[in-house]
Amino acid sequence: MTSNDIYGVLGVKRRINAAGTLTRLGGALMAPEVLAAMAEAARSSVDIAELQSAASGQIAEITGAEAGMITTGAAAALTLAAAASMTRWDVAKMAALPHAEEFKHEIILPRTHRTGYAHALTAAGARLVDIGHNDRGTGAGVRGLEAWEIEAAITPRTAAFAFAANPQTIADLPLVASICRPRDIPVIVDGAAQLPPKSNLRRFIELGADLVAFSGGKAIGGPQASGILAGRRDLVGAALVQQLDMDVAPPTWSPPGLIDRAAMNGVPHHGIGRGFKAGKEEIVGLLVALRRFVDADDAASNAALESRLRIIAGFLGDGVTLVPAAITGRVPVLEIACKDALSVSRTLLADEPPVHVSERKAAQNILIVDPQALAPDDDPTLAAALRRALSA
DSSP, X not given: OOOTTHHHHHTOOOOEEEBOSOGGGTSOOXXXXXXXXXXXXXXXXXXXXXXXXXXXXXXXXXXXXXXEEEESSHHHHHHHHHHHHHHTTOHHHHHHTTOOTTSOOEEEEEGGGXXXXXXXXXXXXXXEEEESOOHHHHTSOSOOOOHHHHHHHOOTTEEEEEEEOOTTTGGGXXXXXXXXXXXXXXXXXXXXXXXXXXXXXXXXXXXTOSEEEEESSSTTOOOTTOEEEEEOHHHHHHHHHTTSOOOOOTTTOOOOTTSOGGGSSSOOOSOTTGGGOOOHHHHHHHHHHHHHHHHSOHHHHHHHHHHHHHHHHHTTOSSEEEXXXXXXXXXXXXXXXXXXXXXXXXXXXXXSSOEEEBOTTGGGTEEEEBGGGOOGGGHHHHHHHHHHHHHO
């Protein structure tokens, strides 16, 4: 099937994405060099384990972690992180997953960090142990996560500590690491959407994380179905061996350096991460996108985005605020005050082509134009659609 309008051939509508790099809208728009690298990768056969080992070196250099691997998204990285924390190098435990009741399988998770993405941890067979209170979040008090709460939750069944990173929680990470590290309890950080700023590629490791999951198809600009798991070499290796194709003859199997065959009591079969296999195209594409992301001039990129947003705002009149990247901590956005934000959003979605804006503040009757995945050619159409919907 070849066409200049592949979606038209399939009968699928092309949409204007002013909602950000959302998975349901296809993530980031990939740069030509990323697409070219993926096309080149597709034309040759390689040993995927060897390619993952090469990727590990690149990821380690950029993140400051001991090792890294490419996954099929941040959620897959979390599942693999949980699996590695529960099994380490024990092949019998790998074979048992997701049935982990006979060995360490509890993952401590603060109540203020629990989201729908925690399901990625339980998918490996982990049982989540809630701790703490949400006094700050509810306005009921001033206290946050405390050391004694973590210590009281640790038992002989504790396999890991899960931490959802964001600007509000990050101050607690050193405390968590200081308690867990001496006990050899891996701290798994969900940093999926915490890029930009690019400094977060190194920050979570520097603050004590043992494993960090990042999305590859959002701000990094890689393939949508890609992600990164970075951290301790032994844990990344245990995760990798549970993702790889293990239909191998043990006498001839030559694992990459990431995998410590001597530490394993045998050669494992296909692991719980087998369904998360990353193809050579995703691995190469994400590595190219990662290097491009790291080398980018953030100030210049944000200035260009602000200029585009100001032009769009000029078509909309009052009630529109440009929030700079220095305030969002990510990229500049437009905040549009509405009488009924969800009604305006429904109108935009019914337009032709459909227009998506962020509804993160819809409860406050504010819609957000997030330009991360907004093609420049779509700016005039977006501005016209917004003006119509707001007028209606």
